[in-house]
Amino acid sequence: MTTPSTADPRAAARPQVPVQRPAPARLPEERRGRTEVSDRVAAKIACRVARELPEVLDVGERGGLPWTRSPGAEVRDDHVTIALDVVVAYPAPLRSTTGRIRRHVAARVGELTGLRVRRVDVAVTDLRVTP
Amino acid sequence: MTDARKIADRARSCPGVAGLSGGPFGVVATYLPGERITGVSVTDDEVDIAIVARLTEPLLEAEPFPETADRLRQAMADLTGDRRVNVRIHDVVEEPR
Numbered sequence: 720m721t722t723p724s725t726a727d728p729r730a731a732a733r734p735q736v737p738v739q740r741p742a743p744a745r746l747p748e749e750r751r752g753r754t755e756v757s758d759r760v761a762a763k764i765a766c767r768v769a770r771e772l773p774e775v776l777d778v779g780e781r782g783g784l785p786w787t788r789s790p791g792a793e794v795r796d797d798h799v800t801i802a803l804d805v806v807v808a809y810p811a812p813l814r815s816t817t818g819r820i821r822r823h824v825a826a827r828v829g830e831l832t833g834l835r836v837r838r839v840d841v842a843v844t845d846l847r848v849t850p
Numbered sequence: 851m852t853d854a855r856k857i858a859d860r861a862r863s864c865p866g867v868a869g870l871s872g873g874p875f876g877v878v879a880t881y882l883p884g885e886r887i888t889g890v891s892v893t894d895d896e897v898d899i900a901i902v903a904r905l906t907e908p909l910l911e912a913e914p915f916p917e918t919a920d921r922l923r924q925a926m927a928d929l930t931g932d933r934r935v936n937v938r939i940h941d942v943v944e945e946p947r
Contacts, residue, residue: 752896752935754919757874760903760942767909767944831909832939833916 756799756832761792765801765839768827774816776847777806794834801828802840809848817841853929854880858890860926861899866918871940873900878938897930900938904945915939 769778792801825836870889878900880887891898919937
């Protein structure tokens with residue numbers, strides 16, 4: 720006689736029909752519904768957090784025609800792409816500086832908005848000598 | 851439909867909320883007799899709220915938006931009942947604490 724196993728192996732292999740699945744747990748009320756962040760908000764925050772770095776002297780949102788205020792960030796579903804124009808202090812190595820800006824902006828925007836940052840385009844538009 | 855007015859008042863009293871906004875093109879609104887409530891729209895199964903969020907200074911200690919939205923939902927849970935609450939962060943202002 721075989722010893723009864725704790726679980727019938729055939730039972731595990733048997734497919735479950737939807738009615739047998741446990742009902743999805745009811746979400747607590749603070750979790751029900753979407754949270755959306757507008758392009759403008761993502762752009763404002765990106766500009767603001769880029770200024771937190773000491774080697775960044777000025778930041779602008781990029782793009783568009785001069786008479787339109789086009790967003791420097793675009794939100795799609797739960798991810799965002801960001802484009803910034805920055806003015807950097809003169810003797811800064813550009814490659815590593817822009818890399819640092821990119822990482823910093825991505826981390827801080829992600830943290831504050833809850834969006835996933837897909838890409839951060841950084842254009843250095845000017846170098847300025849700081850006294 | 852005094853629900854919308856109550857929801858608007860409740861939303862405005864949340865700490866992370868600087869005000870209500872109409873959302874893009876001012877579409878989020880409720881029309882009552884002689885009154886227009888901007889930033890809140892209520893249907894049978896959904897509530898849309900469009901807010902201007904407040905970022906406190908210093909930014910390092912600012913509350914992330916998902917938390918603001920969760921707090922908002924929690925604050926009005928008794929008014930919204932089973933409806934989903936969609937929070938749209940339409941603009942943001944920076945204010946010293």
